[in-house]
Amino acid sequence: MSSQVIEILQEKRLRSQKSDNPFVARSHYARLNKFRDNSFKIVGIISTLFGLAVLGYFLIDIFIDGVSRINWDFLTSLPSRKAEKAGILPAWTGSAWILGLTTLIALPLGVAAGIYFEEYAKKNRFNHLLEVNIANLAGVPSIIYGILGLEVFVRIMGFGETLLSGAFTLALLILPIIIVATREAIKAVPNTLREASYGLGASKWQTIKWQVLPAASGGILTGTILALSRAVGETAPLIVIGALAYVPFVPSSPMDSFTVLPMQIFNWTSRPQAAFLVNAAAAIIILLVITFILNGIAIYLRNKWQKKLI
Numbered sequence: 001m002s003s004q005v006i007e008i009l010q011e012k013r014l015r016s017q018k019s020d021n022p023f024v025a026r027s028h029y030a031r032l033n034k035f036r037d038n039s040f041k042i043v044g045i046i047s048t049l050f051g052l053a054v055l056g057y058f059l060i061d062i063f064i065d066g067v068s069r070i071n072w073d074f075l076t077s078l079p080s081r082k083a084e085k086a087g088i089l090p091a092w093t094g095s096a097w098i099l100g101l102t103t104l105i106a107l108p109l110g111v112a113a114g115i116y117f118e119e120y121a122k123k124n125r126f127n128h129l130l131e132v133n134i135a136n137l138a139g140v141p142s143i144i145y146g147i148l149g150l151e152v153f154v155r156i157m158g159f160g161e162t163l164l165s166g167a168f169t170l171a172l173l174i175l176p177i178i179i180v181a182t183r184e185a186i187k188a189v190p191n192t193l194r195e196a197s198y199g200l201g202a203s204k205w206q207t208i209k210w211q212v213l214p215a216a217s218g219g220i221l222t223g224t225i226l227a228l229s230r231a232v233g234e235t236a237p238l239i240v241i242g243a244l245a246y247v248p249f250v251p252s253s254p255m256d257s258f259t260v261l262p263m264q265i266f267n268w269t270s271r272p273q274a275a276f277l278v279n280a281a282a283a284i285i286i287l288l289v290i291t292f293i294l295n296g297i298a299i300y301l302r303n304k305w306q307k308k309l310i
Contacts, residue, residue: 059288066281074282078248079264083275088283090247091264094163095232095290097251098260101167102231106175107224113175114182114220119208138176145173146237154241161242164254169237174227181223185216185305218305225298229291235262261287 077087113134121127149169159165189212197207213220238260245267247259261283268280 062281062284062288065278066283066285069278069282070285074279075286078250079246079267083271083273083279086268086276086279088261088264088286090250091259091261091283092286093250094247094258095260097163097254097258098166098170099228099232101163101254102170102174103224103228105167106171106178106227109171110175110178110224111182111220113179114186115208115213117179118183118186119204119212134176134179138180141236142173142234143236143240145169146240148172149237149241160255161244161257162255163251163258165241166238166243166258166260167254169241170231170234173234173237174231177227177230178220178224181227182216182220185219185223186212188219189215218301222298222302222305225294225301229294229298232260232290232294233262233287235260235266238263261290 074087075092076089077085078089079091080086117127117131146169149165149172153159153165153168154161159168193211193215194207197211202210243263244257244259245263247257249256251258265280265283265287268276268283271277
């Protein structure tokens with residue numbers, strides 16, 4: 001019995017020594033952290049593959065349904081009550097008008113505001129409050145901007161249910177994104193570039209105009225294009241301001257009534273005839289192509305800009 005008691009005491013002593021050994025504890029935590037990292041990596045890969053599989057299924061299904069409908073007549077025809085004669089000419093020209101006008105409105109204002117906050121604004125409570133609010137505006141639901149555009153641009157300013165009202169509303173929607181992108185792009189420009197310009201006798205505005213903005217142009221354009229990619233797919237704010245679901249003419253001025261591709265898709269999907277669903281699938285493909293092209297341009301500009309900074 002005494003020998004067994006002695007063995008038990010020795011085992012307890014060895015266990016206590018191991019537990020008190022910091023190297024043993026560290027190795028245990030290292031193995032635990034490695035297990036957690038690997039588990040998180042596996043969960044992330046599975047989640048990504050699941051999302052890509054669902055997206056791929058929807059894209060393939062839409063492509064199978066709509067690709068046979070895409071032809072020159074579909075792109076150049078007006079809407080019709082007969083699905084086989086209906087086209088998207090007013091819709092895609094309205095989307096082009098909206099994108100162009102939104103860019104003309106939002107880009108100068110967003111870049112100017114970004115320059116002010118990053119280069120000229122003093123670090124005080126008021127400017128800090130403005131910066132926080134601008135960052136928060138990027139997450140406001142788009143329908144809120146539609147309500148604001150309805151009251152300000154349609155009613156108070158008297159633009160009516162026109163392309164100009166839609167462009168101003170979407171410009172408000174993407175303005176916070178452009179401001180944040182401009183600030184980040186300017187912040188990424190090395191200070192040595194500014195110091196070299198000041199050393200040669202340039203003023204602050206000359207330095208910003210000829211050195212900082214050209215160096216930050218890639219990041220600014222990337223943020224702007226990504227913001228426009230969001231705007232091209234928006235429907236809720238345009239519905240609120242009165243964009244039409246059926247427009248039998250091509251808009252020729254900013255004061256014309258209009259429709260856009262998302263509105264046309266919404267109109268066709270609400271029809272009971274199966275042929276209109278095929279038209280909607282074809283219009284979705286066109287809209288996806290436009291979005292992918294814009295995102296591809298943004299990725300190209302971002303990579304080119306990053307190489308220039310390096």
